[in-house]
Amino acid sequence: MPGHVCHLQRSLYGLKQSPRAWFKWLHDFLLSAGFTSSKTDVSLFYYSTGESRVFLLVYVDDIIMMGNDSKLIDTLLHRLSTAFKIRDLGTPGFFLGIEMVSAGDSVVLSQCRYMTDLIGRFGMVDCKLLSTPAAVTKSVIPSDELFDNPMQYRRIVGALQYLTITMPDLAYVVNRLCQFMHTPTTEHWGLVKRVLRYIKGTLDYGLRLTPSSSSRIHAFSDSDWAGCPIDWKSTSGFAVYLGSNLISWLSKKQHIVARSSIEAEYKALADVSAEVTWVVSLLRELGLYSSGPATLWCDNLGATYLCANPVFHARTKHMEIDYHFVRDKVASGEFVVNYVSTADQLADIFTKPLSAPRFATLHDKLNGGQRILRSSYGQCIWRLFVDDARPFHFCGRDGGAAYYK
Known part of the structure; x- marks a missing residue:
């Protein structure tokens, strides 16, 4: 009837307010369960009792939980399962495109699968390897010859941005490539292919975290x-x-x-x-x-x-x-x-192209030169669970879980 409006009883996927409604529901429940919302990072919640601590990090409807008390984690997980349809996937091996691999008492964060998929998607499987992602003698300057497929350029550069999560050595060159999203030229496309040739040679590298x-x-x-x-x-x-x-x-x-x-x-x-x-x-x-x-x-x-x-x-x-x-x-x-001194300046790799020996030295000092090793995880207790309504796949190699958007 004229003058009447519909009152939405439930939030649905696709509506503009759905993410906000979902997070508010989860936020209110976690607070009622004893968690404290971080004022520094709104997606982080923590639970403390005595010497026991549990941290819960939310990414949309994917959640990762970490703590030093397995019984407390089980208790909190059971409490969450009473309000949400979730599934405990155990120790994470693959989360949001990032693989967590044990290396002694350390953990190496790797995006090997993501890099392999990226290289295959853009036809660079058989490319020759390079030791640096950017040439020292060549500056990124404007060119009259525009690249004939700017959408492909934007797709691949956007994918490279996510790769910098575990590859800090790519931060400078990806930042430079992002500055030409609107009108990429053939020169810029050549630089993109150089980055892919460098990635092909660093598939077994990751970011190491040590206790x-x-x-x-x-x-x-x-x-x-x-x-x-x-x-x-x-x-x-x-x-x-x-x-x-x-x-x-x-x-x-x-x-x-x-x-x-x-x-x-x-x-x-x-x-x-x-x-x-x-x-x-x-x-x-x-x-x-x-x-x-x-x-x-x-x-x-x-x-x-x-x-x-x-x-x-x-x-x-x-x-x-x-x-x-x-x-x-x-x-x-x-x-x-x-x-x-400039010779000991580790941030030099983020400001300019470097020669291969200098680049390799800083790459290793940034913890980016850690090769992936396979063994059991350390003492830190991790639990991983997601909204059960979304598809997931168990990876037999590491016993973790892979998520597909």
Whole structure:
């Protein structure tokens, strides 16, 4: 009848509010079950009682649970099964395209299957291997000859973005390729094929995570001043370590043109400072951070002095105010900024193409050079479960589960 509207009783797949309704339902139930919602990461929930801790991470309707008490995990899992149709898939071997493989007391995160599928999908199975993903002598510059299939370029570059989750050595080149999504040229397509040839030779590599008694955070930041030949903007890069484990990295073009190398390096310091602040906030919320100030390493003495020396203020009036976020952190004692030589700068791999020997050295230091080994998992207890309404497949090799969207 005119003037009447329909009142929706249940949320359905495909409606704009469905994801929000689903997450609110899950969020409210987890809170009622005793979980605490993280203020730093909205998709993370944690449960603490005495010495026992359980962490639950949500990705749409795929959920992974980790803790140090198997009985508590079983109890919480049973409580969840009373409200949701879920299935416990045990120790994860394959989750959201990422394979978790044991290597002694460590775990290697690998996307070998994803890389193999990517190479086969774009006809590069029989390609020759390369030792680096980007050429040192060749810059990405505009070309008059447009690539005849820009949709294919966008598909493959988009797929490469997901690969950087476990391949930090691809961060720089993928960032560069993403800057030409609208009008890719044949030159850009050649660079994409070079990346695939590099991936073909690194199928058995992954990101290694090792148990560590230290929760000390240290980070490396670097910048390639005016490295882009198109707009002369600089590229920032950083690598953040928790103990000996690489946990965060970035390669990103800066938004403004830096007038000096000090300004470019200081902007990179500001970027890594924001990331380290977020990491420290998350660890403190979870009760896992008890170390002293985080250490930031920079290979530019001018930028290092600028963090604590107000004498440089007259030379830096043109800088944006948020750059001095670093100085405030140093003054409060939360950060310590030290100088590191360019030869020891690990973030160099995120700012520019490198020669094969230099690239291989930094690749290994980023924990990216860990080859996959097969053995039993360590002591950490993992549980994996999903919405039973979605298709899944058990992988016999590792006993994990593979998910298909």
